[in-house]
Amino acid sequence: MELGFTKAEIEGVEIKPVSCKTALSKSRLESDYALNPYRGCSHGCKYCYSPCVLREERPWGKFLDVKRNIPNVLSKELKKKKKGMIRIGSVTDPYQEAEGSYELTRRCLEQLSRHDFPILIQTKSGLVRRDTDLLKKIDSDIGFTITTLNEDFRKKFEPNAPPVSERLSAIRELKEEGLDLWVFIGPLFPYLNDKKEDLIRLKNTLKSLGIEEIYLDKLNLRKKVWERIKPLLGSEMQKKYRDIYFDGDDYFKRKKKMFESIGKTVF
Numbered sequence: 001m002e003l004g005f006t007k008a009e010i011e012g013v014e015i016k017p018v019s020c021k022t023a024l025s026k027s028r029l030e031s032d033y034a035l036n037p038y039r040g041c042s043h044g045c046k047y048c049y050s051p052c053v054l055r056e057e058r059p060w061g062k063f064l065d066v067k068r069n070i071p072n073v074l075s076k077e078l079k080k081k082k083k084g085m086i087r088i089g090s091v092t093d094p095y096q097e098a099e100g101s102y103e104l105t106r107r108c109l110e111q112l113s114r115h116d117f118p119i120l121i122q123t124k125s126g127l128v129r130r131d132t133d134l135l136k137k138i139d140s141d142i143g144f145t146i147t148t149l150n151e152d153f154r155k156k157f158e159p160n161a162p163p164v165s166e167r168l169s170a171i172r173e174l175k176e177e178g179l180d181l182w183v184f185i186g187p188l189f190p191y192l193n194d195k196k197e198d199l200i201r202l203k204n205t206l207k208s209l210g211i212e213e214i215y216l217d218k219l220n221l222r223k224k225v226w227e228r229i230k231p232l233l234g235s236e237m238q239k240k241y242r243d244i245y246f247d248g249d250d251y252f253k254r255k256k257k258m259f260e261s262i263g264k265t266v267f
Protein backbone atom coordinates (compact mmCIF):
# COMPACT_ATOMS: atom_id res chain seq x y z
CA MET A 1 0.00 0.00 0.00
CA GLU A 2 2.98 2.31 0.31
CA LEU A 3 3.26 4.52 -2.68
CA GLY A 4 5.80 3.88 -5.33
CA PHE A 5 4.71 7.23 -6.57
CA THR A 6 5.09 9.59 -9.37
CA LYS A 7 6.38 12.71 -7.77
CA ALA A 8 4.13 15.71 -8.18
CA GLU A 9 5.59 18.99 -9.38
CA ILE A 10 4.17 22.11 -7.83
CA GLU A 11 5.79 25.34 -8.89
CA GLY A 12 7.76 26.92 -6.08
CA VAL A 13 7.12 24.05 -3.65
CA GLU A 14 9.86 21.68 -2.53
CA ILE A 15 8.26 18.26 -2.17
CA LYS A 16 9.87 15.62 0.02
CA PRO A 17 8.51 12.09 0.57
CA VAL A 18 8.92 11.11 4.23
CA SER A 19 7.91 8.15 6.41
CA CYS A 20 5.81 8.58 9.52
CA LYS A 21 5.85 6.43 12.64
CA THR A 22 2.33 7.31 13.74
CA ALA A 23 -0.75 8.38 11.82
CA LEU A 24 -3.25 9.43 14.48
CA SER A 25 -2.32 11.98 17.10
CA LYS A 26 -4.35 13.37 19.96
CA SER A 27 -6.41 16.33 18.83
CA ARG A 28 -6.75 19.55 20.73
CA LEU A 29 -9.60 20.66 18.48
CA GLU A 30 -13.17 19.36 18.65
CA SER A 31 -12.27 15.76 17.82
CA ASP A 32 -10.45 12.81 19.41
CA TYR A 33 -7.72 12.33 16.86
CA ALA A 34 -5.92 14.34 14.20
CA LEU A 35 -4.68 12.86 10.94
CA ASN A 36 -2.44 14.91 8.65
CA PRO A 37 -1.18 13.16 5.50
CA TYR A 38 0.95 16.21 4.65
CA ARG A 39 3.20 18.49 6.61
CA GLY A 40 3.08 21.89 4.95
CA CYS A 41 0.39 23.40 2.76
CA SER A 42 0.94 24.71 -0.73
CA HIS A 43 -2.12 26.95 -0.47
CA GLY A 44 0.19 29.30 1.39
CA CYS A 45 -2.48 31.43 3.08
CA LYS A 46 -0.87 34.52 4.54
CA TYR A 47 -2.90 34.29 7.73
CA CYS A 48 -2.18 30.60 8.38
CA TYR A 49 -1.02 29.93 11.90
CA SER A 50 -0.16 26.24 11.31
CA PRO A 51 3.57 27.08 11.12
CA CYS A 52 3.25 28.36 14.72
CA VAL A 53 1.40 25.18 15.77
CA LEU A 54 3.99 22.97 14.05
CA ARG A 55 6.92 25.17 15.11
CA GLU A 56 7.93 25.12 11.49
CA GLU A 57 10.72 27.44 10.41
CA ARG A 58 10.71 26.63 6.69
CA PRO A 59 8.86 29.22 4.54
CA TRP A 60 5.18 28.33 4.72
CA GLY A 61 3.65 27.38 1.36
CA LYS A 62 7.08 26.58 -0.13
CA PHE A 63 7.65 23.07 1.16
CA LEU A 64 5.66 19.89 1.51
CA ASP A 65 6.50 16.68 3.35
CA VAL A 66 4.46 13.82 1.93
CA LYS A 67 3.89 11.03 4.46
CA ARG A 68 4.00 8.24 1.93
CA ASN A 69 3.37 5.36 4.35
CA ILE A 70 0.52 6.98 6.31
CA PRO A 71 -2.32 4.76 4.93
CA ASN A 72 -0.39 1.70 6.03
CA VAL A 73 0.35 3.06 9.49
CA LEU A 74 -3.25 4.19 9.85
CA SER A 75 -4.57 0.78 8.91
CA LYS A 76 -2.64 -0.80 11.82
CA GLU A 77 -3.68 1.90 14.28
CA LEU A 78 -7.37 1.67 13.43
CA LYS A 79 -7.38 -1.94 14.57
CA LYS A 80 -6.17 -0.95 18.04
CA LYS A 81 -7.45 2.54 18.82
CA LYS A 82 -10.58 3.33 20.76
CA LYS A 83 -13.34 4.67 18.49
CA GLY A 84 -13.46 8.42 18.21
CA MET A 85 -13.81 11.36 15.84
CA ILE A 86 -10.85 11.86 13.49
CA ARG A 87 -10.16 15.30 12.15
CA ILE A 88 -8.41 14.92 8.80
CA GLY A 89 -6.17 17.85 8.01
CA SER A 90 -6.19 19.53 11.40
CA VAL A 91 -3.16 21.64 10.50
CA THR A 92 -2.89 21.42 6.70
CA ASP A 93 -5.44 21.08 3.92
CA PRO A 94 -5.89 17.36 3.11
CA TYR A 95 -7.05 18.28 -0.41
CA GLN A 96 -4.24 20.62 -1.34
CA GLU A 97 -2.87 20.29 -4.87
CA ALA A 98 -0.43 17.42 -4.19
CA GLU A 99 -3.31 15.19 -3.10
CA GLY A 100 -4.38 15.07 -6.75
CA SER A 101 -1.20 13.05 -7.44
CA TYR A 102 -0.42 11.28 -4.17
CA GLU A 103 -3.95 10.37 -3.07
CA LEU A 104 -2.88 9.90 0.53
CA THR A 105 -6.10 11.36 1.90
CA ARG A 106 -8.09 9.05 -0.36
CA ARG A 107 -6.09 5.99 0.74
CA CYS A 108 -6.65 6.98 4.36
CA LEU A 109 -10.38 7.27 3.66
CA GLU A 110 -10.32 3.80 2.16
CA GLN A 111 -8.94 2.50 5.45
CA LEU A 112 -11.46 4.47 7.43
CA SER A 113 -14.34 3.13 5.38
CA ARG A 114 -13.44 -0.34 6.70
CA HIS A 115 -13.66 0.75 10.32
CA ASP A 116 -16.24 2.71 12.19
CA PHE A 117 -14.54 6.02 12.95
CA PRO A 118 -16.46 9.23 12.23
CA ILE A 119 -14.43 11.91 10.44
CA LEU A 120 -14.32 15.66 10.15
CA ILE A 121 -12.73 17.39 7.17
CA GLN A 122 -12.28 21.08 6.51
CA THR A 123 -10.93 22.16 3.14
CA LYS A 124 -10.65 24.97 0.62
CA SER A 125 -10.46 22.61 -2.33
CA GLY A 126 -12.96 21.17 -4.76
CA LEU A 127 -10.78 18.06 -5.03
CA VAL A 128 -12.81 16.64 -2.15
CA ARG A 129 -15.50 15.82 -4.77
CA ARG A 130 -13.25 13.03 -6.09
CA ASP A 131 -13.85 11.10 -2.85
CA THR A 132 -17.64 11.40 -2.72
CA ASP A 133 -18.00 7.60 -2.95
CA LEU A 134 -15.98 7.07 0.23
CA LEU A 135 -17.37 10.08 2.07
CA LYS A 136 -20.87 8.70 1.58
CA LYS A 137 -19.85 5.41 3.19
CA ILE A 138 -18.19 7.03 6.21
CA ASP A 139 -19.88 9.05 8.94
CA SER A 140 -18.42 12.30 7.61
CA ASP A 141 -18.74 15.92 8.61
CA ILE A 142 -17.42 18.17 5.84
CA GLY A 143 -16.78 21.88 5.93
CA PHE A 144 -15.51 24.40 3.40
CA THR A 145 -13.60 27.50 4.30
CA ILE A 146 -14.70 30.54 2.35
CA THR A 147 -13.32 33.87 3.47
CA THR A 148 -14.95 36.06 0.85
CA LEU A 149 -16.62 36.21 -2.57
CA ASN A 150 -14.00 38.73 -3.63
CA GLU A 151 -11.31 37.07 -5.75
CA ASP A 152 -8.89 39.98 -5.28
CA PHE A 153 -8.96 39.42 -1.53
CA ARG A 154 -8.62 35.66 -2.05
CA LYS A 155 -5.61 36.06 -4.35
CA LYS A 156 -3.92 38.40 -1.92
CA PHE A 157 -4.38 36.39 1.26
CA GLU A 158 -4.79 32.83 -0.06
CA PRO A 159 -2.52 33.05 -3.10
CA ASN A 160 -2.42 29.38 -4.09
CA ALA A 161 -5.74 28.18 -2.75
CA PRO A 162 -8.52 27.33 -5.22
CA PRO A 163 -10.74 30.19 -6.38
CA VAL A 164 -13.95 30.77 -4.47
CA SER A 165 -15.99 29.70 -7.53
CA GLU A 166 -14.42 26.22 -7.32
CA ARG A 167 -15.41 25.90 -3.67
CA LEU A 168 -18.97 26.99 -4.43
CA SER A 169 -19.25 24.48 -7.30
CA ALA A 170 -17.98 21.73 -5.01
CA ILE A 171 -20.57 22.65 -2.40
CA ARG A 172 -23.31 22.48 -5.02
CA GLU A 173 -22.20 19.05 -6.24
CA LEU A 174 -21.70 17.52 -2.81
CA LYS A 175 -25.09 18.80 -1.68
CA GLU A 176 -26.62 17.18 -4.76
CA GLU A 177 -24.94 13.95 -3.62
CA GLY A 178 -26.80 14.30 -0.34
CA LEU A 179 -23.84 15.15 1.89
CA ASP A 180 -24.32 17.47 4.85
CA LEU A 181 -21.99 20.44 4.69
CA TRP A 182 -21.11 23.52 6.69
CA VAL A 183 -19.11 26.60 5.86
CA PHE A 184 -16.52 28.40 7.89
CA ILE A 185 -16.15 32.10 7.12
CA GLY A 186 -12.84 33.09 8.48
CA PRO A 187 -10.63 34.61 9.34
CA LEU A 188 -12.50 37.89 9.40
CA PHE A 189 -10.05 40.69 8.65
CA PRO A 190 -11.14 44.01 10.18
CA TYR A 191 -12.31 46.50 7.50
CA LEU A 192 -11.45 44.07 4.68
CA ASN A 193 -13.63 40.97 4.34
CA ASP A 194 -15.95 41.65 7.27
CA LYS A 195 -18.31 44.29 5.85
CA LYS A 196 -21.94 43.62 6.63
CA GLU A 197 -23.16 43.85 3.03
CA ASP A 198 -20.44 41.47 1.80
CA LEU A 199 -21.17 38.94 4.52
CA ILE A 200 -24.90 39.10 3.75
CA ARG A 201 -24.15 38.50 0.06
CA LEU A 202 -21.99 35.50 0.99
CA LYS A 203 -24.60 34.15 3.36
CA ASN A 204 -27.30 34.45 0.68
CA THR A 205 -25.08 32.71 -1.88
CA LEU A 206 -24.50 29.86 0.56
CA LYS A 207 -28.17 29.70 1.41
CA SER A 208 -29.02 29.34 -2.27
CA LEU A 209 -26.75 26.26 -2.26
CA GLY A 210 -28.56 24.80 0.73
CA ILE A 211 -26.00 25.74 3.40
CA GLU A 212 -27.62 26.49 6.74
CA GLU A 213 -24.67 25.91 9.07
CA ILE A 214 -22.20 28.79 9.03
CA TYR A 215 -19.39 29.54 11.48
CA LEU A 216 -17.32 32.69 11.70
CA ASP A 217 -13.99 33.42 13.31
CA LYS A 218 -11.86 36.51 13.57
CA LEU A 219 -8.30 36.92 12.45
CA ASN A 220 -5.97 35.73 15.17
CA LEU A 221 -2.82 37.75 15.00
CA ARG A 222 0.04 35.65 16.24
CA LYS A 223 3.41 37.35 15.85
CA LYS A 224 4.44 35.43 12.75
CA VAL A 225 1.04 35.99 11.14
CA TRP A 226 1.35 39.74 11.74
CA GLU A 227 4.78 39.72 10.09
CA ARG A 228 3.30 38.00 7.02
CA ILE A 229 0.21 40.11 6.58
CA LYS A 230 1.64 43.51 7.57
CA PRO A 231 3.27 44.11 4.16
CA LEU A 232 -0.11 43.45 2.51
CA LEU A 233 -1.85 46.23 4.43
CA GLY A 234 -1.29 49.92 3.68
CA SER A 235 0.17 52.10 6.46
CA GLU A 236 -3.29 53.43 7.41
CA MET A 237 -4.67 49.91 7.77
CA GLN A 238 -1.60 48.80 9.71
CA LYS A 239 -2.35 51.52 12.25
CA LYS A 240 -5.97 50.36 12.58
CA TYR A 241 -4.79 46.79 13.10
CA ARG A 242 -2.30 47.89 15.75
CA ASP A 243 -5.14 49.65 17.57
CA ILE A 244 -7.30 46.52 17.49
CA TYR A 245 -4.71 43.88 18.20
CA PHE A 246 -2.20 45.65 20.40
CA ASP A 247 -3.92 48.73 21.87
CA GLY A 248 -7.26 47.45 23.15
CA ASP A 249 -9.70 48.69 20.47
CA ASP A 250 -12.81 46.54 21.10
CA TYR A 251 -13.57 46.29 17.35
CA PHE A 252 -14.70 42.64 17.40
CA LYS A 253 -16.86 43.15 20.46
CA ARG A 254 -18.64 46.03 18.71
CA LYS A 255 -19.26 43.97 15.58
CA LYS A 256 -20.12 40.68 17.23
CA LYS A 257 -23.88 41.12 17.01
CA MET A 258 -23.68 41.70 13.27
CA PHE A 259 -21.45 38.63 12.84
CA GLU A 260 -23.95 36.60 14.84
CA SER A 261 -26.69 37.60 12.40
CA ILE A 262 -24.68 35.75 9.71
CA GLY A 263 -23.80 32.57 11.59
CA LYS A 264 -22.36 31.15 14.76
CA THR A 265 -19.26 32.93 15.99
CA VAL A 266 -16.47 30.83 17.45
CA PHE A 267 -14.57 33.66 19.16
Ligand code: SF4
Nearest residue numbers: 041043044045048092
Ligand atom coordinates in the same frame (compact mmCIF):
# COMPACT_ATOMS: atom_id res chain seq x y z
S1 SF4 B 1 -5.40 26.06 3.57
FE1 SF4 B 1 -5.37 26.07 5.81
S2 SF4 B 1 -3.52 24.98 6.33
FE2 SF4 B 1 -3.33 25.53 4.20
S3 SF4 B 1 -2.19 27.45 4.22
FE3 SF4 B 1 -4.38 27.93 4.19
S4 SF4 B 1 -4.96 28.21 6.33
FE4 SF4 B 1 -3.00 27.11 6.28
